[in-house]
Amino acid sequence: DTAVSQTPKYLVTQMGNDKSIKCEQNLGHDTMYWYKQDSKKFLKIMFSYNNKELIINETVPNRFSPKSPDKAHLNLHINSLELGDSAVYFCASSQEGQGGPISNYEQYFGPGTRLTVT
């Protein structure tokens, strides 16, 4: 029943490690996103993919590499983790439509992955 799911829900790791967060949506949407929410709750777009094609890469370090194996999945791989990467990462999806996917269609968010880098 879950529309947008993410795994894991919590991730604790040490600096320098490489980790991945997975996202899946079962809504049949064409567009998927990754957002980062910092400790002050500020939300910022990282990436958006439309039909597996990267549309937005919002000045995210190269250590972050999204991968979309198909329209229903958008995974986030992070190399050489740093303390500043600690945050909650949200995946979202929306349906594409006239005027762009967001103007007319709701974004559905996953429950978030809380990443803690020690």
Place this chain on the structure above:
Amino acid sequence: GDSVTQMEGPVTLSEEAFLTINCTYTATGYPSLFWYVQYPGEGLQLLLKATKADDKGSNKGFEATYRKETTSFHLEKGSVQVSDSAVYFCALSDPLGGSNYKLTFGKGTLLTVNP
């Protein structure tokens, strides 16, 4: 670039009080405007939206009117409940400004409603 400014929190109210959370924006084109809500430990949910000037979005007793002349989209509710305690985010998408594939968020306002 596009930006959203919303009132700093936290906001603490008693049950049945009137709520206003201010939101103003700057955008290149003609944005669509949204309010999202994040309940503790959960992801964001769309609360309401408006896609053109003078539109009023409403849901669960919350309302917001798209005011182009003041570039504002203030959130209001006449009588809040304890269950409304959450973080509220104002956001925009701006197709003509080239950002129809992302939402630009305000910094969020934490609302706590006491019984």
